[in-house]
Each structure stands twice: as C-alpha cells, then as structure tokens.
Amino acid sequence: MSNIPSDLRYTKSHEWVRAAQDGAVEIGITEHAQSALGDLVFVEVPEVGRAVKAGEASAVVESVKAASDVYSPVSGKVIASNAQLATQPELLNQDPYGAGWMFRVQTNAPIDAAALMSAADYANYLAEEAK
Amino acid sequence: MAFIPHTPDDIARMLEVIGVRSIDDLFDEIPGELRAGVLGVPPALSEMEVGRLLADRAASDGRPLNFIGAGAYEHHIPAPVWAIATRGEFYSAYTPYQAEASQGTLQLIYEYQSMICALTGMEASNASLYDGASALAEACLMAVRANRAASSRRILLPRAVNPTYAQVAKSIAGNQGIVFEAVDFDRAAGRTLLESLQPYSGQDVTALVIQQPNFFGSLEEIDALTDWAHENKILLIAVVNPISLALLKAPGQWGTRTGGMQGADIVCGEGQPLGVPLAGGGPYFGFMATRMQYVRQMPGRIVGRTLDTEGRPGFSLTLQAREQHIRRSKATSNICTNQGLMVTAATIYMSLLGAAGLERVAAASLQRTADLVAALSRVPGVRPAFTAPRFHEAVLLLDRPVAPVLGALARSGIFGGLDLADRYPELGHALLVCATETKLEADIDAYSGALADVMNPSRAAA
Numbered sequence: 147m148s149n150i151p152s153d154l155r156y157t158k159s160h161e162w163v164r165a166a167q168d169g170a171v172e173i174g175i176t177e178h179a180q181s182a183l184g185d186l187v188f189v190e191v192p193e194v195g196r197a198v199k200a201g202e203a204s205a206v207v208e209s210v211k212a213a214s215d216v217y218s219p220v221s222g223k224v225i226a227s228n229a230q231l232a233t234q235p236e237l238l239n240q241d242p243y244g245a246g247w248m249f250r251v252q253t254n255a256p257i258d259a260a261a262l263m264s265a266a267d268y269a270n271y272l273a274e275e276a277k
Numbered sequence: 278m279a280f281i282p283h284t285p286d287d288i289a290r291m292l293e294v295i296g297v298r299s300i301d302d303l304f305d306e307i308p309g310e311l312r313a314g315v316l317g318v319p320p321a322l323s324e325m326e327v328g329r330l331l332a333d334r335a336a337s338d339g340r341p342l343n344f345i346g347a348g349a350y351e352h353h354i355p356a357p358v359w360a361i362a363t364r365g366e367f368y369s370a371y372t373p374y375q376a377e378a379s380q381g382t383l384q385l386i387y388e389y390q391s392m393i394c395a396l397t398g399m400e401a402s403n404a405s406l407y408d409g410a411s412a413l414a415e416a417c418l419m420a421v422r423a424n425r426a427a428s429s430r431r432i433l434l435p436r437a438v439n440p441t442y443a444q445v446a447k448s449i450a451g452n453q454g455i456v457f458e459a460v461d462f463d464r465a466a467g468r469t470l471l472e473s474l475q476p477y478s479g480q481d482v483t484a485l486v487i488q489q490p491n492f493f494g495s496l497e498e499i500d501a502l503t504d505w506a507h508e509n510k511i512l513l514i515a516v517v518n519p520i521s522l523a524l525l526k527a528p529g530q531w532g533t534r535t536g537g538m539q540g541a542d543i544v545c546g547e548g549q550p551l552g553v554p555l556a557g558g559g560p561y562f563g564f565m566a567t568r569m570q571y572v573r574q575m576p577g578r579i580v581g582r583t584l585d586t587e588g589r590p591g592f593s594l595t596l597q598a599r600e601q602h603i604r605r606s607k608a609t610s611n612i613c614t615n616q617g618l619m620v621t622a623a624t625i626y627m628s629l630l631g632a633a634g635l636e637r638v639a640a641a642s643l644q645r646t647a648d649l650v651a652a653l654s655r656v657p658g659v660r661p662a663f664t665a666p667r668f669h670e671a672v673l674l675l676d677r678p679v680a681p682v683l684g685a686l687a688r689s690g691i692f693g694g695l696d697l698a699d700r701y702p703e704l705g706h707a708l709l710v711c712a713t714e715t716k717l718e719a720d721i722d723a724y725s726g727a728l729a730d731v732m733n734p735s736r737a738a739a
Contacts, residue, residue, distance in 0.1 A: 188573065188598075193425050208573075213598035215607070 148178040148272060151243055155259075156268035157219045162243065163262060166250065171220055171257070174247045175207065175238065178272055184209045186235040191227035191249050198224060198251060200258070205248050207238065219262060222253040342720055343692045344649070346670045346711025347492070348409065348439050349561070350550045352520065352638060353715050354622075355629055358552045362622040369617060376594045382617070383592035386580040389624040396522045397515075397544040398529025399566035403577035404615040409516070409547025410442040412563030413486065414449035415576050415610055416514045416545045419567075420484035421455060422574040422609070423542070426510040429481040435460040435469040437491035438516060440700045449612070455483075464703075467495040467663025467672060471505060478509055484542075488516040489525065493709065494646070494670025495663055496525070503532030503541065515541035519564065520550045521668050523632070523639040543567050543575075552626025553619050562616035562623065573599055576610030641714035642669035645721070649712040652725040658732050662707055669713060672697065675706040675732075683708075685731040691724055 154162045160179035164172040180186070188208040198204045203215035204224075227249040231237060238246035263271060288300065297303060304312070322330065343351055361367070366381060376383060386404045393402035406412045417432050432450075434443055434457045447457055458477075463470045468491060485506045489497050499515075506513040515528035522528075528541035549561040567575050573596060581595030601608035630638065646669040653659050658676035675682060679696040686693040694710035701707060712721065 190573075208598045211598065211603065213604050213607075 148176070148181070148269075149243070150177070150265045150269050150272075152265040154243070154265065155219075155262035156265070156271075157217070157262060158271065159217050161216060161219050163219050163257075164247075165257075169253045170225060170250055171222075171253060172247050172250050173216075173218060173220075174242055175216055176268075177242050180239050180242045180246070183207060183212060183214065186238050188213075189231040189235045189238060189248070191229075191231060192218075192224045194224055194227055196224045198222065200261070207235075216248060218249075218251060220251055220253050220257055221255055222251040224249050225252045226250040339690055341687070341690050341692045342716075342723060343555075344694050344710050344712060344716070344724060345692050346494075346713075347695045347709055348441060348547060349555055349558070350518075350520070350669075350711065350713055351555055351715050352550055352552075352642075352713050354552050354554060354626065357629060358622050358625050361625050362618065367618075367621045377591075380592055383580045383594070385621060385624055386578075386615070386617075387582060387592050388628075389620050390580060392624065392627045393519075393564050393566050396519055396527065397517065397566045398527030398540060399544050400529075400569040401572045401575065401579070402564065402566040403575055403579050405548065405617075405620045406545075406563035406565055406577055406613050407616065408559065408561045408563045409545070409549075410439070410445035410563075411449065411613070412545035412547075412565050413438075413442045413514070413516055414446040415563075415613060416516075416543045416565060417446055417450045417455055417457075417484065417486070418453065419543055419571070419574050419576060419609070420512045420514060423567075423571040424483050424510075424512045427481050427483040429483060430455045431480075431482045432457050432514075433460050433474065433477060433482060433485045433511075434458065435462060435486065435488070435491070436701075437462040437467070437469050437493060437495070437497070438486055438488045439492045442488075442516065462491075462493075465663065466665040467491075467493045468497050468665045469502065471498065471501050474502070474505055477511075478505075480509070482509065482511045484512040484514050486514045486516060487541075489528075490518060490521060490668040490670065493663060493672045494667040494711070495665035496667060499526070499528075499531045500533065503539075507532065507538045512542040513540075515544045515546075517544060517546045518550060518668070519546060519548060520635065520639050520642065523635040524643065525668070540568075542571065548616075548619065548623050551623035553622055560616060560619055562619035572596065574609060575599075576608075576613050578615050638714050639669075642712065645669070645712035645714060645716045646671060646710075648718070649710060649716065649721050649724070652721050653710065653728060656725060656729045656732055659728065662704060670709060670711040672704070673708045673710060674704070675708060677706060677732075679706050679708045682728070682731050686724075686727055689727050691727050693724065693728065 154164050156162055160176045162174050162176050166172055186207055186209050190206040192204045198218040200221045202218055204218040205216035207214055228247050390402040406415055421430050432455055436459050460469060461473050462468060487497055487502050489499055491497055503513050517528055528544045531540050545565045548564045553561055578594055579596050580592055583591055583593050585591045597603055599609045601611045650661055650671045653673055654661055660674050662672035662674045683693050683696055694708045697704055697707040697709055
C-alpha cells in the first residue's frame with residue numbers, strides 16, 4: 147500500500163495539495179505517481195510569478211521512458227518553486243511529500259474542496275484504479 | 278497470398294464503399310493547373326529505352342553555368358562523398374526504428390552532431406530536420422517553449438531573412454498562435470538596422486530571427502543585434518550558412534555577455550551546401566543546435582554517447598521522452614524527422630575537407646563573389662545595390678527589368694541569378710547573384726561578357 151499522508155488533499159491526476167498559511171498551498175506528486183513513473187531524470191517547475199489555472203498543465207516530470215504533465219489543482223499565482231529539483235530530480239522519487247515538493251501557489255479564490263480528495267478517498271481511488 | 282496490392286477489383290470495391298466514382302475524383306481538391314498532367318512517357322519501356330529516354334531528357338537541360346544561390350548553393354562535392362554515402366551500410370534515409378541495433382548509424386549521427394556543434398559554437402545539436410526553411414519554423418516553435426520570460430508568442434522576422442523561409446515559418450507556426458512581425462532593412466547597407474528594433478525595446482517579445490549572411494548576402498551586425506535581444510529578454514534565433522561558419526564568427530560567440538547570455542540561443546539553417554547536390558530542390562536537410570539549457574525544448578532525434586552494462590562505449594537515442602512516440606500530441610514536434618542519408622553525405626563531406634578544407638571553400642567563394650561583383654559592375658547599367666560587407670552573394674541593380682535580361686542569358690547557357698522583382702519590388706530592378714569556388718575566372722568573364730552583350734546589343738554586333 148502506497149504512503150498517503152492524512153493531512154493532505156489529492157487529485158485524480160495524482161497531485162497532492164498541502165494548505166499553508168494565508169491561502170497559499172504547496173503542490174507535489176504522490177508516492178504512487180513517482181513509483182509509477184520510475185526514476186525521474188528531469189523535472190520542470192513553473193516560473194515564480196506565473197499565473198496558473200486549476201487543471202492547467204504547470205510542471206513536467208520526465209523519466210527515461212515517459213514525460214508527464216503535472217496539473218495545478220488550484221488557480222492562483224506561483225509564489226515559489228523547488229529549484230533543487232533541476233539538479234536533483236531524484237528528490238521527487240525519494241521524498242515526494244517533503245523535499246520533493248514542486249511549487250507553491252497563492253490562491254486567489256477559495257479552493258473547491260469537492261474537487262480534491264481526502265487521504266481515505268484517494269486510497270479508495272487507487273484501489274479502484276488498480277482493479 | 279498474392280503480393281499485388283490494389284487490383285482493379287480491389288480499387289473498384291474500395292471506391293464503391295466510400296462512394297466515389299474514380300480515383301481521379303479523390304484529387305478534385307487540387308486545382309487543375311497544379312496537376313502534373315500527362316508526362317509524355319509511354320506506359321512501359323524496356324530498360325534500354327528508359328535509359329535512352331532519361332539520358333536525352335537530362336541532356337536537354339544542357340550544362341548551364343549557374344550563378345543562382347538564394348538558399349541553395351553549388352559547391353564541388355568530392356567523388357568519395359557519395360561513393361561512401363551510397364555503400365550498403367549507410368544507404369538508408371532513416372534513423373533505424375530499432376535504433377541501438379545500428380551502432381554504426383548512431384555513431385555517424387553522433388559525429389555529425391559533434392561537427393554541427395563545432396561549426397556553430399553551440400552545446401547540443403539534433404540529428405537534423407527536413408530543410409533550412411522548416412528548421413526555422415521549428416526554431417520559432419521551440420523559442421516559444423524555451424522563452425519562459427515571454428508570453429506574447431511574438432517573433433521579430435526581418436525582411437532580410439530568406440523570404441521562402443519566412444513563408445514556411447508562417448505556414449507552419451502561424452497557425453499555432455505565433456505572430457510574426459516584419460522588421461525592415463536599411464536600403465543603403467542591405468542589412469537589418471538596430472534602430473528598427475528599438476520600438477520593441479522593453480516589450481514582451483519571444484524571439485528575434487537573424488540570418489547571417491542575410492538573404493542579400495550582406496553581413497548583419499550580429500553582436501549588436503544579439504546584445505539587444507538579450508537585454509530585452511528576447512531569444513536570438515540564428516539562421517546561418519554552414520560553409521560561411523568556416524570564416525565568420527560562430528553563432529555561439531555572437532554578442533557580449535549581456536545578461537549573462539552570450540551567443541545565439543537557437544541556431545538553424547540549410548545543410549545542403551555540405552555535400553548535397555542541388556538536385557532540383559531536394560532532398561536537402563536542416564540543422565539545429567542550441568544551448569544545453571534548452572535541449573529538452575529542441576525537436577527531433579538526438580544521439581548520445583553512453584556506456585553499456587559492461588562499461589564499453591556505445592551510442593543510443595537520448596532524451597526520447599520529448600518525442601512523439603512517447604509524448605504524443607505534447608511532443609516537441611510532430612512534423613519533423615531527420616534526413617539520415619543527406620546527413621551521412623554531409624558528415625563524410627566535412628570529414629574529408631576538415632576545418633582547413635572548409636575554410637578554403639569559404640574563402641574561395643568569398644573571393645569569387647567579390648570578383649563577380651567587380652566584373653559585373655563594370656558593365657554599363659549595372660551597379661551593386663548595397664554597401665554592407667558580404668559573403669558569397671550580392672544584390673546588383675540593373676537599369677532595366679531583370680527578367681528579360683535573365684531570359685537572354687539563359688539562352689546562352691548562363692543562369693544569371695535570381696530576379697528579386699516579386700519578392701522586393703521596392704528595390705527596383707534587383708538581381709541576386711552568387712559565385713562559389715566552382716566558378717573560375719573564365720566563368721566570371723563569360724558571364725560579364727554575356728551580360729554586356731545583352732545590356733548593350735550594339736556591342737555584340739560590333
């Protein structure tokens with residue numbers, strides 16, 4: 147069973163969202179996503195200052211055999227991105243919920259909670275997907 | 278099973294299914310005047326008859342003395358180039374699909390990429406593209422992906438860039454939301470002026486295209502233009518003639534370290550001058566190189582050098598996750614391929630000539646063009662159009678329309694250049710001429726003599 151921290155919210159495209167202070171959120175990809183992609187060789191994070199929309203492709207993760215978009219689960223402005231991933235993409239494999247965080251967004255609208263899953267719902271979703 | 282596709286019965290059944298009366302009806306979309314029509318060739322001939330027919334047709338072309346450049350250049354191709362390129366081991370147009378099984382092909386492409394990097398002064402090259410014009414279109418699309426400081430998708434495209442390239446770039450990239458803005462050239466010098474870029478200073482612009490030498494053969498002031506682009510967070514796309522790089526500054530060294538960025542950001546061009554014959558317009562090949570920083574945004578195949586599980590050196594396709602067989606619609610390009618066979622010839626050409634040989638070809642071409650311009654300018658009614666230094670091409674102004682003059686020259690076996698009337702009507706009676714190392718002193722004399730006769734018939738009669 148995949149590691150799914152209970153204090154985070156999740157998307158069907160396997161991003162996680164961590165609420166920070168002042169309406170900012172931190173975004174990354176789940177343990178399950180990094181494991182499905184395999185060893186990552188390149189991560190492209192959005193520029194600080196960029197406006198992102200919920201559901202918009204905002205980052206790219208690339209393994210030897212595949213490249214996938216990472217979708218921002220929320221709308222807002224990028225206020226930070228994890229520059230360490232440029233030289234150490236493996237951080238995303240090793241610690242997807244910690245050192246492998248990808249970017250932070252200052253939201254400009256309330257987060258649509260219904261669009262995001264709880265840890266338990268995400269666990270069920272993964273179990274359904276695996277069937 | 279008979280390996281005969283499309284028997285008349287098959288064709289009739291297929292036409293019935295899709296509800297079309299004849300195969301010709303499928304081509305209704307294409308206007309009649311654009312179709313080849315009847316070729317005047319019998320339905321079947323013996324090998325001997327075919328040989329005779331083709332030899333006769335080839336002979337009817339004559340052996341014209343060619344002074345047309347404008348993007349495709351006649352250079353001497355040493356006999357070993359195509360003798361080696363057409364050996365069974367090399368004779369394929371394609372990157373093999375089971376790529377790593379063909380180490381020889383991959384090594385050749387790797388050598389090619391290394392040579393392109395050395396010529397352009399860039400860090401990474403792809404395995405080639407279709408041709409110079411589509412390489413520029415791809416470079417524009419790449420610039421939009423690479424320049425994350427810009428969101429306008431605006432690209433500055435000087436009118437001194439090859440107009441055919443501009444047309445192809447607009448066809449391919451124009452429908453993808455890219456806006457091209459024309460930048461005028463200086464009428465006296467024949468090159469792009471820094472002042473004409475000033476209105477764009479501080480604006481959101483994705484890239485500036487600079488062709489060196491430009492379509493008129495003039496040398497652009499590349500250092501100032503490159504620095505201006507980088508000061509304004511604009512990527513510089515260089516379109517270059519590979520032969521000229523043996524003498525001119527490599528695009529990787531253009532400009533000073535403005536904003537920490539020296540040199541062009543993307544370099545592309547037509548590879549035909551490197552050992553590929555003119556051959557009625559193709560096949561040619563395009564080349565492209567960039568900084569390591571943008572390598573993931575570069576379209577096309579890339580061959581890398583690696584070690585196998587036993588530590589032995591080998592070659593493999595690399596960074597394939599950018600490509601269409603993996604990234605599908607989000608690939609860096611879905612309209613490109615490499616031109617394996619042309620690249621093979623170019624790699625052999627560059628290997629045989631070496632840096633010194635390439636420099637001699639470039640120097641001879643430069644000299645011949647200077648001689649040609651001097652000789653033709655002595656003909657009354659002919660003068661050079663521009664004052665900027667040039668490489669191996671130049672624009673001349675005539676005192677009368679160019680087309681009839683070219684027609685008369687052609688009748689005496691001389692292709693005198695390209696009439697610019699349609700492309701640059703504002704220049705008046707402008708003629709673009711080119712001489713490479715293939716044009717000897719006697720050839721230049723023959724052209725200037727014939728031109729004098731055409732321009733001044735009484736002289737010919739005397």
